[in-house]
Amino acid sequence: MKEIKKVACHFCHMNCGMLAHVEDGVLVKVVGDPEHPFNKGAQCSRGASALDHLNHVNRINYPLKRVGERGSGQFKRVTWEEALNDIAERMTKLKETFGAETISTIGGTNRTDDFARRRFFNLLGSPNVTHTAPVCWIPNFLAEASSYGWGSFDPEVGNGARLVVIWGHNPGASYLPELRGILEAREQFGVKIIVIDPRFSETAAKADVWLPIKPGSDNALALAWLNVIINEGLYDCDFVNDWTEGFEELSERVQEYTSEWASKKTGLSVDLIEQTARMYAMAKPACIAWGVALDQLGRGSTAGAQARVALRAICGNLDVPGGDVMPGPHPTFITDWEMELNEMLPEEQRAKQIGSDRFKLNSWPGYKLLSDNMIRVWGKTLPAEWFCEANPPSLFRAMITGKPYPVKAAFVVADNPLISYGNSKLVYEALMNLDLLVVNEYWMTPTAALADYVLPAAGWQERPTMTTTYGVSDWLVASERAIQPLFERKTDVDFWMELGAKIGQKEYWPWKNEEEIFHYRLEPLGYGMDSYNDFVQYIRMDFADREYRKYETRGLATPSGKVELKNSTLEQLGYDPLPHYEAPPFSAEVHPELAEQYPLILIAGGGFNPFFHSEHREMSKLRLLNPYPKVAINPKLAEKMSIKEGEWLWIETPVGKIKQKAMITPAVAPDTIQAERGWWYPEKDIAAPSLMGVFESNISVCLDDDPDTLDQPCGSWSTRHIMCRIEKVGEDI
Amino acid sequence: MRSGMLVDLRKCIGCHACTVACQIENKLPLAEKWTKVLKVGPVGEYPNLTSYFMPLPCMHCEDAPCVEGCPTGASFRREDGIVLINADKCVGCKFCMLLCPYGVRQYNPEKGIVEKCILCYERLEAGEVTRCVETCMMKARYVGDLDDPDSEIVQLIRKNNAKPLNEEWGTKPSVYYILP
Numbered sequence: 001m002k003e004i005k006k007v008a009c010h011f012c013h014m015n016c017g018m019l020a021h022v023e024d025g026v027l028v029k030v031v032g033d034p035e036h037p038f039n040k041g042a043q044c045s046r047g048a049s050a051l052d053h054l055n056h057v058n059r060i061n062y063p064l065k066r067v068g069e070r071g072s073g074q075f076k077r078v079t080w081e082e083a084l085n086d087i088a089e090r091m092t093k094l095k096e097t098f099g100a101e102t103i104s105t106i107g108g109t110n111r112t113d114d115f116a117r118r119r120f121f122n123l124l125g126s127p128n129v130t131h132t133a134p135v136c137w138i139p140n141f142l143a144e145a146s147s148y149g150w151g152s153f154d155p156e157v158g159n160g161a162r163l164v165v166i167w168g169h170n171p172g173a174s175y176l177p178e179l180r181g182i183l184e185a186r187e188q189f190g191v192k193i194i195v196i197d198p199r200f201s202e203t204a205a206k207a208d209v210w211l212p213i214k215p216g217s218d219n220a221l222a223l224a225w226l227n228v229i230i231n232e233g234l235y236d237c238d239f240v241n242d243w244t245e246g247f248e249e250l251s252e253r254v255q256e257y258t259s260e261w262a263s264k265k266t267g268l269s270v271d272l273i274e275q276t277a278r279m280y281a282m283a284k285p286a287c288i289a290w291g292v293a294l295d296q297l298g299r300g301s302t303a304g305a306q307a308r309v310a311l312r313a314i315c316g317n318l319d320v321p322g323g324d325v326m327p328g329p330h331p332t333f334i335t336d337w338e339m340e341l342n343e344m345l346p347e348e349q350r351a352k353q354i355g356s357d358r359f360k361l362n363s364w365p366g367y368k369l370l371s372d373n374m375i376r377v378w379g380k381t382l383p384a385e386w387f388c389e390a391n392p393p394s395l396f397r398a399m400i401t402g403k404p405y406p407v408k409a410a411f412v413v414a415d416n417p418l419i420s421y422g423n424s425k426l427v428y429e430a431l432m433n434l435d436l437l438v439v440n441e442y443w444m445t446p447t448a449a450l451a452d453y454v455l456p457a458a459g460w461q462e463r464p465t466m467t468t469t470y471g472v473s474d475w476l477v478a479s480e481r482a483i484q485p486l487f488e489r490k491t492d493v494d495f496w497m498e499l500g501a502k503i504g505q506k507e508y509w510p511w512k513n514e515e516e517i518f519h520y521r522l523e524p525l526g527y528g529m530d531s532y533n534d535f536v537q538y539i540r541m542d543f544a545d546r547e548y549r550k551y552e553t554r555g556l557a558t559p560s561g562k563v564e565l566k567n568s569t570l571e572q573l574g575y576d577p578l579p580h581y582e583a584p585p586f587s588a589e590v591h592p593e594l595a596e597q598y599p600l601i602l603i604a605g606g607g608f609n610p611f612f613h614s615e616h617r618e619m620s621k622l623r624l625l626n627p628y629p630k631v632a633i634n635p636k637l638a639e640k641m642s643i644k645e646g647e648w649l650w651i652e653t654p655v656g657k658i659k660q661k662a663m664i665t666p667a668v669a670p671d672t673i674q675a676e677r678g679w680w681y682p683e684k685d686i687a688a689p690s691l692m693g694v695f696e697s698n699i700s701v702c703l704d705d706d707p708d709t710l711d712q713p714c715g716s717w718s719t720r721h722i723m724c725r726i727e728k729v730g731e732d733i
Numbered sequence: 734m735r736s737g738m739l740v741d742l743r744k745c746i747g748c749h750a751c752t753v754a755c756q757i758e759n760k761l762p763l764a765e766k767w768t769k770v771l772k773v774g775p776v777g778e779y780p781n782l783t784s785y786f787m788p789l790p791c792m793h794c795e796d797a798p799c800v801e802g803c804p805t806g807a808s809f810r811r812e813d814g815i816v817l818i819n820a821d822k823c824v825g826c827k828f829c830m831l832l833c834p835y836g837v838r839q840y841n842p843e844k845g846i847v848e849k850c851i852l853c854y855e856r857l858e859a860g861e862v863t864r865c866v867e868t869c870m871m872k873a874r875y876v877g878d879l880d881d882p883d884s885e886i887v888q889l890i891r892k893n894n895a896k897p898l899n900e901e902w903g904t905k906p907s908v909y910y911i912l913p
Contacts, residue, residue, distance in 0.1 A: 032868065042870040048754035172746040176870035183744055183871070200775050202746045205784045212780035609748045620763055621756055625749050634779060666779045 006033060006536050008467060008479035010460035011046035011053075012612045013110040014038055014177060015467040018047065020482030027054060027461055027482050036477075037541070038177045045610040049619055054461050054486070058443055058618050058682065061487030064454040070432060071688030073449050080488060080498075083453050088502035090436050091124075094408050100125030101352045102408045103436075104395060107131045107385075108415030109613060110470060111460070112492040113514065114385040115339040117413065120496040122345040123505045127353035127364065128390040128407065132420050134362060134716040138386055139295045141472075142361050142714060143305030144326075145370055146569040149377060149557025151472060152312060152324035155287030157185050160322035163192045163283035167308070168218060169291025172202025174607030178289075179203060192283065194276060196221065197293075198603060199632070199674055200667040209276060215603050215672060216584035216721030217266040218293070219300050222307035223581060224262030225277040226254045229314065234281035236316030243551055244313055246566025246578070253578045265581075267669075281315050285322035288312060296605050298718025300582030301711040302361065306567060307579035313563045321548055327474035329380040330544050334521040336383035336471025341508065354398050354407070355391025358707065359715030360573040364388055366713070369569050370557075377557035383471040391715040392421050393705035399430035409436035413492050414457070418446045418694050419614040419678055422705035422717040423655060425695065440492055443618055446694035449686050455495065458485035463493075464514045464532065466521070475543040478518065480536040493517065575713050584721035585709035586653070591723065594654065598723035600637075602651065603674040604699040605719040614678035629679040629697040630663040633726070634670040638662065641728070648729035651675055653722055656701035659729055673726060675699040677719075735795075735814040736852055737879035737907035738863070739886050739895055740788050744873035747772055747786035751865035751874065758853070758864040765839050767791070767850040768865050785913040788874070790865065791816060791837045791850035792897065792906030799829035799838065807846075814879070814907050815852045823847055834902050852876070879907060 005020040007030070017036025021029040030050035034041035043050075053059075063083040068074030094102050103126045105117055114131075121129050141151040157164045158181050171179035183206060185191040195207035196218065204210040213221055229235055230251050240247050259270045259277075266273070280286055288308055295301050317323035329335055350356075356363035367388035371381035382388075398407045410431070417431065418424050431437060431450050439451040448454045462485040467477040485491065490498075497509040511517045519532040525542055529535040547553070555561045559568050564577075571577035588595040607613075610622040617623055631649060643649065647662045651673070660675055668674050677700065681693035695701055702724065705717040751768045759767065767790060774784035793816045800808045800816060807822035808829055818829075823846040830838045830847060838849045853863035857876070861867070866874045877886030889895065890909050897906035 039870065040872070041867060042750070042872070043754060043868045044748055044750045044870055045753035048750055048757055048868055052757075173748075176746065176748060179746065180744070180871050200780065200782045200784065205775070205782075206743070206746075210780065610753070621753050624763055625752070665775060666777060666782055667775050667784075669779050 005480050005482040006540060007482050008460060008465035008477070009047045009050070010111045010465065011616070012174070014175065015465060015477065015479070016043070016047060016177065017477070017479065018043070018050065020461060022482055025483060027051065030461070030482070044176055045622060045625065046612065046616060049621060050461060052619050052621065054459060056618060060441055060443060060454055060456045061489060062456060063488065066452050070450055071691070073686035075454065080490070083455065084499055084502055087436070087438055087453060088499060091409065092503060094435060095124070098406050098408060101128055101349060102406055104128035104130065104390065104407050104409065105411040105413065106392070106415055106417050107413050108420055109136065111414040115336040115383065115471070116493045116496040118340040118342070118383070118385045119508065120500050120505065122341045123500065123508055124503070125345065125349050127345060127349050128395060129385070130390045130392050130395055131386055132392070133386045133389050134359070134392065134711065134714050135296045135719065136292055137290065137295060138362055139301040139711060139714040139716055140290055140305040142366065142370070142387065143302050144309055145382065146361065146366070147306065147309040147558065147565070147567050148313065148318060148326065148563045149373060150326045150328050152318060152326040153290055153469070153472070154325040154327050155289045156322050156325050157182050157191055157287055160189065161185065161191050161285055161287050162322070163194065163280060163286040165194045165196065165280060165286070165288045166203055166207070167196045167288055167291045168293025169289055170197065170201040170203045170606060172206065173609050179206070192279070194279070198669065198672060199606070209279070211268055211272065211276060212669070213266040213268060214721070215601050216297055216587065216718070218297065219304040219307060219581050220257070220262045220265035221268070221273065222304055222311060223254055223257035223579060224259050224273050225280060226250070226307060226310055226579070227257045228259060228274050228277035229281045229311070230254060232278070234278060235314040239316045240314050243556075243563055245560045245562040245564050247314070249578060250310055250565040253580065257581065280311070284315070285317050285320050286315065287317065287322070287324050293605060293720055295716055296719040297711070298585045298709055298716055299711055300584070301716040302713040303576065303580050303582055310565050310579055313565065318563065319549055319551065325546070325548070326550070327546070328378050328550065329472065330468070330474045330476060331379070332524050332544070333476060333542065334524060335380055336385060336468065337381055339521070340384050342384050352405070353390050354404070355394035355715055358394070359391045359710065359713065361570065361575070361713035362387065362389060362715060363391065366569065366573055369572065373557040373559060377554050386470055393423070393707055393710060393715065393717060396421070396427050396430035397707070399433050400426070408434060410434055410438070412437070412439045412447055412451070414440070416445045416447045416614045418691070419680060419698050419700055422700055422703035422719070424698055424700045425656060426705070440495060443682065444686060446680050446691040449691055456487065456489040458489040458491045462486065462489060463491045464518060466518050474546070475541065477541040478522065478532065478536045478539070480533045570713060573713065585718050586704060586722045588723060594723055598653065598725050599671070600724050600726060601672045602653065602702065602722040602724040603672060603720055604677055604703055604722060606674060606677070608676060611678060614680060617680065618682045629660040629676045631660040631676070632663050632665050632668045632674040634668050634672070635664050635666060636670040638664045641726070643728060650727040650729055651699070651702060651724055652727065653702040653704070653724045655704045658695065658697050658699060658701050660697050673724070734812070735879040735907060736857060737793065737814065737877065737886060737909065738790065738852070739875040739889055739909045739911065741873045741911040742785050742787065742913040743911060744871040745770070745786040745788060746871055748870060750868050750870055751788060754864050754868040755850070759851070762841060762843055765841055765848065767839075767848070788865070789835065789837060790908060791852070792835050792904065792908045793852055795905035795907065797904060798832040798834065802832045803829055811854070815854050817851055817854070818847060818849065820844070820846050834904065835898065
């Protein structure tokens with residue numbers, strides 16, 4: 001029997017639509033779905049490799065139990081029953097001894113259904129659920145949400161924008177369909193493209209104006225734009241008068257941030273700063289696209305997001321066609337938040353969330369304040385996953401020190417924390433200190449190598465997917481599974497349901513599988529489908545009617561009901577309510593005493609093809625496109641240090657040292673280097689200390705995550721302006 | 734009927750999706766790539782830079798040196814302009830690799846023959862587009878009939894003054910580029 005299944009790719013979180021050709025239960029071909037609105041029939045190099053991933057010889061297909069010391073890399077095959085029983089028993093003992101909060105969970109970028117994870121943890125009673133949230137979208141989203149009641153994350157470039165600012169974002173490597181849409185908009189109606197990036201990226205190469213700022217100086221530029229726009233009266237007076245609070249305080253605050261001041265911080269000329277500020281203010285509608293770099297400034301991530309909030313609002317671009325649209329939650333279908341059972345987590349357990357005493361916007365204190373307003377206006381709030389989490393650097397420290405209380409267990413899903421968080425050697429110490437580490441994975445990874453159990457995860461070809469942008473969009477795209485999981489692989493939902501049943505949660509998991517859960521969630525839409533798969537085949541997507549300027553009819557989900565340029569939620573939590581400048585925490589500006597020793601600026605972030613985060617190094621066709629980690633250095637620096645193309649270089653910061661190969665390119669400034677992130681070597685020895693080379697070329701080894709240097713409201717660590725030095729390795733390895 | 738291709742260099746961002754999809758479609762060995770993507774630049778001095786990417790499939794030349802020079806007659810040009818290699822006749826002498834000015838021909842050591850882009854002729858015959866066109870995320874590639882003045886590809890070539898690569902070499906390629 002031949003069938004074509006409508007599937008969603010999970011090789012990044014775009015969730016492009018795929019058509020899976022299945023013959024007698026065997027997946028034989030996967031092509032792009034021409035009817036899918038994101039990829040329109042296309043596949044990137046990863047998507048095109050779907051079968052290589054599914055059938056790769058290195059995939060983990062059965063539960064593995066560690067038999068040697070932690071770090072020995074020695075495992076034996078066990079049954080699911082044995083693994084789940086043992087895990088349940090050990091969890092129960094830990095909970096009895098230390099309290100539920102001793103059990104934590106660490107996640108990566110969306111290849112999972114995290115509502116299930118949160119449901120499990122809320123029922124368990126632990127608030128210590130975390131992700132890479134502080135460095136991935138969340139500070140921006142929460143600064144927006146606390147200022148105007150939801151994230152304005154849907155820049156409508158294709159709907160008549162006259163200008164788009166792509167800020168700290170390289171869709172030319174990481175969000176190809178987004179850049180395609182922007183370039184099509186330029187072709188069709190001439191939208192102007194400003195790219196702000198210290199590196200001449202794939203996207204910068206397509207820009208009308210590229211602003212080559214110094215790494216980490218984004219806040220200075222945003223503040224100077226505000227200064228120019230306010231002082232030259234280029235803002236939208238009516239909107240400011242009718243719909244904002246705190247404009248006067250904002251105006252006063254930005255007076256100190258002149259173009260001359262910002263020119264010194266950013267390295268841009270005064271003229272360029274002023275002209276681009278005017279371009280942005282006078283092109284209506286205009287969008288500022290979200291970029292993850294801005295969440296990775298460390299201290300100042302939220303303050304910078306506040307500045308962009310103010311730019312959008314005072315220029316009248318908020319929630320207008322072609323501007324920065326704030327979709328709100330889907331009104332009808334059951335969102336992630338409604339699945340999480342947050343009400344089951346008692347107040348006293350919420351208070352124990354690690355880091356919530358300090359990084360309050362991204363944890364229970366802030367979440368509570370935001371949710372009260374959101375439920376008033378939207379009837380729903382944000383999911384707790386991503387938006388209400390333990391602070392990762394604080395969590396890892398608790399694993400090591402036992403303070404404020406012992407954290408003894410971690411469940412890792414879709415993540416490789418030894419690479420995806422800062423300060424990898426500290427993370428290693430933390431994971432080594434656990435009593436129970438369970439990792440759900442496709443492959444053996446450095447983190448999985450440390451686990452007590454490595455459990456085989458089903459890939460996207462083997463699971464249904466409901467795409468809702470982490471539960472905050474007003475639309476959904478539903479996709480089915482192509483085939484049932486091969487071997488003994490399981491989806492994370494099955495894992496949480498089955499483990500939940502073993503620890504007394506059975507009544508809260510009344511479903512057999514994801515399809516039943518998703519069917520339940522879609523039923524309120526009223527399509528009257530018999531099953532989830534029918535919905536996928538016949539309906540596939542639901543976009544709520546898009547309303548603009550919703551503030552006119554609903555008001556804004558903030559305490560004042562206005563756009564709070566002076567942010568009362570931040571103020572209530574004890575933070576600066578106004579946008580302001582914070583120097584990059586590991587810069588010469590903050591540490592002049594280290595400037596001589598560490599004369600260069602390291603950029604440790606940025607996506608690059610063909611990989612997604614730390615994934616896909618095992619896949620030969622992809623790996624051969626980029627076999628070794630490369631650090632971009634300017635020809636002048638290379639000449640000065642007699643560095644040859646392809647030569648191994650040490651990259652060193654005060655916290656660590658790794659090596660990558662020199663890529664000599666004028667794309668970076670002479671005082672700046674950009675290292676590729678996410679590197680480890682699946683081909684190297686699994687046992688510690690090698691751990692598949694996780695400390696050799698992984699740039700997170702060089703990142704400090706000291707809580708004193710993190711973003712104050714959201715706890716982000718810096719990856720964008722790190723003082724460093726380089727040195728030739730000097731031997732052929 | 735003359736099958737040809739158009740690549741819009743304003744759109745290509747060098748993701749190599751075409752390279753990998755082509756390898757999978759044609760079951761090529763890891764080292765063999767029928768549509769490489771070259772990176773040009775960045776040229777200049779920071780921050781005054783330009784850069785673009787250049788996908789490089791077989792040009793399916795009308796006056797193809799590889800066809801002219803093939804000692805066994807293995808390389809041939811079909812009526813629709815697609816240049817192919819007859820695997821039964823190819824002895825793997827690699828002479829064509831020297832002759833091809835675009836350097837797109839590759840030796841397959843497993844088979845002992847020379848191979849290259851076949852413009853997915855079977856897909857074209859079935860009314861589909863080539864795999865590289867289908868998979869292109871940026872919609873930077875087009876395939877069509879260069880003899881049909883109403884075809885999308887000819888319209889785009891005219892509108893954007895697209896040119897073959899190194900036209901002056903005189904091989905009359907069937908692959909056109911919209912310059913960045």
